[in-house]
Amino acid sequence: MVEGNMRDFHLPGRSQVYGTNGMAATSHPLGARLAIDTLARGGNAVDAAIAGAVALGLCEPQMTGLGGDCFALIKPPGSETVLALNGSGRAPAAATAQALRAQGHRAVPVSSPDAVTIPGAVDAFCTLSREHGKLGLADILGPVIAVFDAGVPVAPRVAFDWAEAANTLQGTARDVYLTKGNAPSVGDMFRLPGQADVLRRIAKEGRDGFYTGEVAEDMVNSLRAMGGCHTLEDFAATACDWTDPIAGTYKGIDLVEHPPNGQGATALLLANILGHFDITELDPLGARRVHFEAEATKLAYDARNRFLADPDHTTRLAHMTAPETAEQLAQLIHPKRAMAAPAPLTEAVHKDTIYITVVDRDGMAVSLIYSIFHSFGSGIASDRFGILFQNRGAGFTLDRWHPNELGPGKRPMHTIIPGMLRQDGRITMPFGVMGGAYQPCGHVRFLSNMVDFGMDPQTAIDMPRAFADGDVLRVERGYSDAVRAELYGMGHRIEVPAGPIGGAQAIEIRADGVLVGASDPRKDGCALGL
Known part of the structure; x- marks a missing residue:
């Protein structure tokens, strides 16, 4: 699938x-170091992914x-079967689109309690640890808790x-995440002792340390004080779900994705379109390639906005992934x-999330993505422990009868999608591309870089990117002015x-069992091996 090292060491x-x-x-x-340390202590890929995430x-x-x-997405050791875990939370039982429409809203307000769905990640981590981990939560989280107490220097991209x-940031969140009202500078120390306390409870009590008791009460009371309709019952009822992944083939390589309410089907449709x-x-850095990707992206994302929703409300998945479509x-x-x-995009789509992938010595592979949606989520934090709430509810639409309409207990259309590649029945690569709405486009661009142009994974990641985001074509500075001018001449708004x-x-x-790690220089991170 890929050629050898393509790096020019002069550059x-x-x-x-x-x-x-x-x-x-x-x-x-x-994050990479804590994951590797967890493997070195005898943990498996699930343990390491939880620690790093x-x-x-x-x-x-x-x-x-x-x-x-x-x-x-999890590939257990000794198996090529991929398991999919949906750790996305639901809207509160009292949430309705009708109530927001009655207030005059045309979309879910992104910085309000109305956009806060019940956090699902902690339940997912506990489930992963219980069903597929080796060390147990206390051993996984012990070193992580110490870091939350001690703090870390703020990295440049962060x-x-x-x-x-x-x-x-608003209210308590400003006290927790700002220093005298200002964002920290590169190298400043940042600590979260309140969340270290929460992690100690999770390490001892499992999911109940988060979804019941004092932590849950802190979250519910903080949200309700700002007008939210969240209840302790909403938090106690939170549960992740195992489901089956979906997959499509691009020039002999299977792209394995999460089913709805994630947007993995968008990547499959986009790959299917480009396959024509x-x-x-084409020149891998030329305007024509960007143009075809941009046009295919517009069409695939239009289908996403029409059809993808809570899995209990998505009815056109087969249509999206059908070759004739x-x-x-x-x-x-x-x-x-x-x-x-x-x-037009009626759902709020933004760029913020983290991704971690881990493979262990036994061949277990984990592809995990973990997010609060917009940068700093809703901007609302709980008063006592400083837990910052996601605003995934902004992924709902308020359009009446739409499958993704906000409703009680529903999961919103989600932008985060972990991925894996499979060739000849064997899982060859867990991977992920952060970037909110960009992610399906990023998955296909990464795959195309390797399949169509023979790039190794690191080169495929390093390559410049462009993204048709609504009616704007966003083009990184890695492209030449001549390419941007040619795209403008085609009618793209650059x-x-x-x-x-x-x-x-x-x-x-x-x-042959050798593992090859690649990490994006657009972030502060790295790949580390044993």
Whole structure:
């Protein structure tokens, strides 16, 4: 699937990381180190992924935390079967779209308790540990708790994101996540002792330490004080679900994704559309490739916005993934002219999440993504423990009768999607591309870089990115001005984003047992091997 090392050592860059007894890749070096340390202590890939992911709630608090959700794909040791765990939370039992429409809202307010769904990640971590881990929660979380108490220096990319989103924080969240009203600078120490206390309770009591008792009371009381309709019963009832992954094939490689309410089907549709074009013959850094990807993205995301929702309310999944659907949509793409956005995005889609992948010496592979949605989520934190709440409820629509309409106990359409690649029946790579709405596009771009152009995983990650985000084509500075001018001439509305697009991590599992880790330089993190 991939060729050898393509790096030019005359130029800045990073090498792939090689190991045989374990590998972890994520967006902050401390997360990667804690994952590797967990493997070295006898833990398996699930134990290591939990340790690394939870640590990122301290290292990258604008991206993730205990008040968020997660999705995971698991390949157990000795098996090529992939298990999918949906750790996304639900709307409170009293939540209705009708109530918000009656208040004059056309969309769920992103910085209000109405956007706060019940956090699902903690239940998912507890379930993963119980059913597939080796060490137990107390051993997994012990070193992580120590770091939450001691604190970490703020990393450069984290400081950049923090400053951009500091005004999102409100009330208690400003006391916890700001220093005298300001975002911390690079190298400043940041601690979360309140959440260290929460983790001690989870280590001792499991999910009950979070979803019942004093922690749950703190979360419910804080939300209700701001007008939320959340109850202790909502938190106590939270439960993750095992489900079956979905998959599609791109030029002989299977792309394995999470089913709804995640947007994995969007990646499959996008890959199917692009399969109708000879991408291999295009310049990998040229305008025509960007154009075809952008047009296919518009069509695939239009389908996402129409059909994807809570799995109990998604009825058109087979239509989205059907070959004839991709064929018909591909015919709508003009090779030299941009189309208008097929449908306006009615759901709020933003860029913030973390991703971690771990493979252990026994061949267990974990692809896990963990998020609070917008940067700093809803901006609301619980008063006592400082738990920052996600605003995943902004992923609902208020359109009457839409399958993704906000409703009691429903899960919203989710942007976070872990991925895996499979070839000839063997799982060859757990991977993920952070970036909210960008993620399906990022999955397919990463796959295409390797399949169509023979890039190794690190080179495939390093390549410049572009993203058709609604009616704007966001183009990273890695592209030339000539490419942007050509795209503009095709009718694309070009914008160079302030920050980079997404962030990726991957581990190739070679047939000879060697593990190859790749990590995105757009983030602060790395891949580490044993």
